[in-house]
Every structure is written in C-alpha cells, then in structure tokens.
Amino acid sequence: MTKVTKACLLAAVALVAATPAYAQDDENQRFEGAPRIGSTEGWSIKPRGRVQYDVGHVDAPDGVAGDFGWMDELRRARIGVEGTAPGGFGYTFELELADGIAEITDAIVTYKAAPPLTFTVGQHNNFQSLEELTSSRFSTFVERSAFTDAFNFERRLGASATYARGPITAQAGVFVDNLRDLDDGDDTISLDGRFVYAPRVGATQLHFGASAHWRDNGDLVDRGTTTRYRQRPLIHATDVRFIATPALPVDAETNYGLEAAVIHGPFHAVAEAHWLDTDTRTGAEPSLFGGYVELGWFITGETRGYRGARFDRTRVRRGGAIEEGGFGAVQVAVRYDHLDLSSNGVTGGRQAGWQAGLTWIPTDHVRFLANYARLDYRDARLPAAGGDRDYAVDVFAVRAQLDF
Template identity: 45%
Template sequence: MIFRNLSAALLLTTGLCLPAAAQDRNVDAALQQIEALQAELAALRAEVEALRAETATSDARQAAIAETQSAVLEGQDTRLSAVEVAAEKNVSQVAWKGAPVISGDGWSFKPRGRLQFAGGHLSVPDAIDNEGRGWTTELRRARLGVEGKIRTNIGYKLEVDFADNEVEFADAYAYLSFGDAKVAIGNQNTGVSLEELTSSRYITFIERSALTDAFGLERRAGIRVDYAAGDVFLSGGVFANDLGSLIEDGDNQWSLAARAVYAPVLGKDTQLHIGASVQHTEFADEAQTVRYRQRPGIHSTDLRLVNTDRLEAASDTLYGAEAAVLSGPLHVAGEVMFANVDGLGAAPDAGFWGGYVEAGYFLSGGQRTYKDGTFGRPKVAESIATGGAGAWQIAARLDHIDLVDGSIDGGKQTAYQAALNWYADTYLRFFLNYNHLSIDGGPFAVAVDPVEGGYSADSVGVGMLVDF
C-alpha cells in the first residue's frame, strides 16, 4: 500500500510537466516496474521467514545436542571420579625416611636397621689384670627389622640384633592406639629413664650414662600403656624377663614400672623437660642373685672397675628424677636414680645411686630434637651428600655411680667425659669420646692402693653409626 501511494504521487507530480501521451506511457512502465519490485520483495520476505524457521530449528537442535553432551560428560566425570577415588585407596605411596616407607589405605611398611662399629683404648694401673686394657674393637650393634601399621591404629615393630655373634631380640611388639593413648604388648623398654628411652641412634655419647647399665635398665617382655596429650606424657606397665631370657630360662621375675613427664615449650624454641619414674622388680626364684656393675666409659672392654658381684636379693626398687632443656643448638640434661635392694633372707638390704649431668652444643648446622618425652633424631642442615659440611657437636658430661653400702663395696666411679661428634648426614655419624675415671674402692682397690683404695683410669672411645 505504501508503495502504491508513493507511485501515484510521483506520477501526479510528473504529469504536471509532461504531455498527455507521454504521460500515459510513462505511467504504465512505472507501474510495471513497481509491481516487479513488489514481487521481488515478497519473495525476499518469504525467504527471510524460511531462514528464520530454519535458524530456530537449528538453535533447538544445538541446544538439545549441548544438553546431551553435558549430561554425557557429567556422567563420565562421575564415573572417572569414582574410579580415581577407588584407585587412590588401593594404590600405594612410597616416601623416603632413611629407607623406603610404603603406605596406603591406613597401612604402612618400612625396613629399619643400624650398624655401629666401636673401639676404645683403656689405660688402668699395672696392678689390675691386663685383660681388657689397651685397644679393643667390636661390632657394637648390627640390627635389622621392620616397622609399620596394618591399620590406622594398629602397628608393630620388630628388630633383631646380630652383634657379638649372637642373635637377640631388641624391640619386638605390637600396639593399638586409642586417641591419645597407646597399648603395646611384647619386648620393649619398661618406660623408665630419659637416657634409656632415648634411642642409641640419638644419644650424645657413644655409651649411655652409668646408671642405665648398672641398674639393669633394659627391654623386657610385657604390656605398657602410654598417654601423650599436650605437655604431659605418662606411661606404665607390667613386665616379665626380657624375651631372650624367657625363651632360654623361663620367667623368674616380674616388674611394675611407671613414668610421668611434664614438657612445656617456653618462648619460641625452648623445650623444657621434667620427669620422674619408678620401677619395682620381684625376683620370683628364691635362688636369684643380682649384680650391679659398670664399664669404664667404653663397651668394647669387659673390664668393670666397679662391681658389687652377686647379691642375694628378693627385689629391688628404682626411683628416678630427670630434667632437660633444649634451646636451638644447646641442650642440657641430667638424671639421678636410687636403687633400694631388699636382701633375700638374712642377706642385708642395700642402697645405691647414680646420676649424671651433661651439656652439648652444635657448633654448626645441627640441632637436637625432642618428641613425646624423649630426645629424637638430631637435625643436620647440610649433608655431605649435597656438598655440605654436616654438623659438628661438642659435649661434656659428669657421670657418677655409687655401689657402696655397708659391707657391700662395689666401688664408686666418677667419669669426666668429653665428646666430639660429626654428623656427616642425618643417618651417618662419627664419635670421639674421652673419659677420665676416678675410682674409689671396688674390686681392684686393694690391689692398686691397699691404704687409700682409690685410683684413676682413662679411656678413649671412637665409633661410627649408620642407620635407616
């Protein structure tokens, strides 16, 4: 309609200026052109409508395809996620902590062991038997074992020592954890003494302080319960003989032991340790005898300068107190322990005691660690394996054991000890110890000095320890 009105107006305007005949011809031609244009416009309009319909159909088809693809992909993601979760639960992981630690789905397995060579030189007065003096060497420890978990809260540890051409059980126990508590059954430490509970891999000197050996602190077969929460650590248990003695000789004693530790952290990096322990042992066999004695600062000699020899005893009770401080490269520690011996029948009762105080300092690249009431593995900043110099530590210790009471003269030994340790790596360590010993009384007192009964001795210890 709009086109027709525009055409009529155009023709009317043109007709005012053209002759009549010409006007008629021109009008007819113009009308034909207009009709042709209108036909083309209608055809174009139809094509546009058809294209719009096809586009709408295509959009709907694309939307349907996209929706289908999304559903398919979502289903695939769900299936892949389920597969990945299942795989994560079943595929083991391997970490490295001195040896491979294989773990997965709440269980773990790790081989473990240590190899320690040690030797020493002992200088004693000529009046003492020559056996044990001079240079001696030994394979101090040669242990192999495994540890791990069979469930998140069920674990085990087994270690066998092959040193001295003998096979002996060290740790051999299984445990069950209940939150902050742990129950262990098997051959294990009774839980007494900071020095005894600290692994031989982590002690500062080649040998532990005199009180640990003199008073018979060792692993025994039994049940022990540990509790660790915050700054408090508690343990207690009941024990028989050590596992080797049980196998060879049967059960001829039982013990009760308990320990309590308070270990707060002061400031940023100062660890305080205060503890006390008690252990009571009943010797069930009436013919049982006990002996308290100690080596002269090195283990490679069998010579004991202090020794009570065999005493008839029904029981003994040990009371101990311990304290330590760790701050950066410095540590200070000390213990005192009293042994009350209940004589069997007419045999006399006796009381002995021992104690030590030590201090150690890392000159470079190291620091002693602490965990759950005991010292842990020292940190070494730079291993020689990576081009570092390792860590150097110096230490000094005053160590005393008194095995004299009444008619029992096992002797008194005071050791002034110095140590230089090189930690070439976290798992490799070299020792150098010097011990000056002051002896009063004991089995060799009369032979050395019949009047005063006192004399001195010196020992030097060297060693190497590697563990995994």
C-alpha cells in the first residue's frame, strides 16, 4: 500500500469518526441502499460500496497461446463514504479492495456554487464517454465497450466544473495523472470537455453528446515509458489480449467522441463512436477507432434509469421476496462492438464483437448478468495453428453483484 493510499485511508476513517452522529434526528435519516444520516445544519454521511464476482469461459482456436477455459475473478470490491457539509460542499471517498491491494478510486470534494454550477476537485472521471461515465453498477453488459479499456480511460486527479440546467449539461476540466502514478513525476496533463443535450419529449428521454480531450504525456517518452492500446475479450478475468498495438513512444493524444441514446418505456438504444489520434516519436501517427450500438428491452416493463447526463439505477417495479410476488426486473440486450487498432503502419488488429445479454435485477441493489459474445478478429496479436491471425473467439460470462 502506497503512502498516498495509507494517508487517504486514514483520512476516511478520521472523517467517519469525526462526523457527528445524528441517529436521534429521525427527520434527517433515510435509506438509500445504506443509511444516510444527516442534520439540519447540512452535514450528512452515507457508506457506499459494491461487490462484483465474475465467472467466465473463453474458447479460442487451436494453437492460440494463453490460459483459456473456465476462470473466475472478484472483479470489484469497493468500500467508501459520501455525504455533504455545510455551505454547499460534498465529498466522496472510495477504495478498491480487490486483488489483495487497497487502491483509491474516487476521492473528491465538490462545491455547488449555484443551482446549475458545481466544481469538483480530486480524483474522478474526466468525461470520456457515456459508457465510461455510467457506473459499472448500472452497465448493461459485464464489461464496458472495448474502446474504453483499449484507449486507457481511467480516473485522474484534477479540477473540473459542471454546468447543468434543464436538458443542457456542460463539463470541462484539467487533469494530471491517476493517484497511483503521481510519484512518477512525469508532468502529464490533459484538457477534457463534454457537452450533452438531453431533452425529454413526452415519455421519451433523448441524449446527444460530444466530448473532446487532449493529453500531453510530459517526459514519459524521455524516461523510456511507452504506451500500448489493447483489449481483453469481454471478460476481465483473463490477461490475454487478442488485439494490441506494439509499444509506442506517445508524446500526446487527441481524442473525441460522439454519443446518442434514447429511452422509451422498457426500451433503450445507445450508440457511441470514439476516435483517438496519437503523436509518436516514430513518425507514425495512428488514428484508432472504437464504437458500439446497443439495444435493450425490459420484458418486465421497467425503464432504464437516467440522471445527470448518464445512465443510472433501474428501479424495480416488483422487488422483494419471490414468494410474495416480487420477481424483479428482467432485461434482454444485444450489442455490436467494434474496435480497430490498425492505422498508418501500426498493426494492432481489429475486433468485431456480437454480444447478447440477459440481466435479472431482483431488487434495486442486486443484479445477475449473463453474457455471450462472438468476437471476430483480423490481424490478431496471437496466431492460431498454421499462423492464422484471422479467427473467432467465443466468450461466456456471468456476474453476481450487490451495491449499496
């Protein structure tokens, strides 16, 4: 555990210990998956966390090197706190406890300057895409679209502002690096922005968005650090990447994306496209691309949640014990997921993913997901028998999840 992690963990414990207990103030208590306790002065505190356990199977062609077959993983195990403080301030602190380590995911302080304007300081997402900004607790499939990992999206330390009024949301910020990499002294910096127009037309929720990002990698290349763009096959439990670029001396990245979504009753549709242009020392400047189209239907009649320019929690119409008639929500979904890592002399391979998903949500805070994917590869990094690099891989994955 790093010194930064230890310090933040101690700070979180101290925060919980120092926050006044308002257990006797019944009017300022409510349950949101976990108890939120507050006071009339503006203080509040609520524990938060999630556990996601995955099991999957990867079936690759003969001759492909790697550890395939059945595998399992504690995908995420997080614990933290969130709340408010007098004067319009708020806070969120969360630790990732999977893989036997403690790593900070979110560590932010917010300030609501006025009803439409909020400032945020700390480690948080830098507005990369609708798919990335939507919490893994509410995603349709076990893993997000391939481009989000391939393009190295992650939370970073920075300062940002969000303007939200009616259907308009505008976000912009300046960021450095993830907390775990701050000791590297690489002087990286990025400028990030996103604009969303999300009108509600009758019973239909629409979403149209665009984002733009520029990142300077500082002296990473001078210190011998290179960048790779690569992706796993739908499930995180395997370390095998069928497509990957070679290690590149990347000085800077410029990327931009487009988002569109619609929610109407039990149906939803969403599509995104994202482009990443790189500036390298080799003279090659590959332009990489990823995107997806997704369709979903709650056969039990629920509506996919949406709030704050991203997808949110789905509220179950008939939750609770099955013997009492509370079966929960059932959703079916399909997705086409495309990732192209070959461009301008750089061969990283192409992936076309055809995916189907079934999700059961017995209560608002419990989910079970089952996914199947047929992934077609071209110019795969790993050759099959006879040296063939054009082949297909079948993947099955299930997840059990609880959050609060």
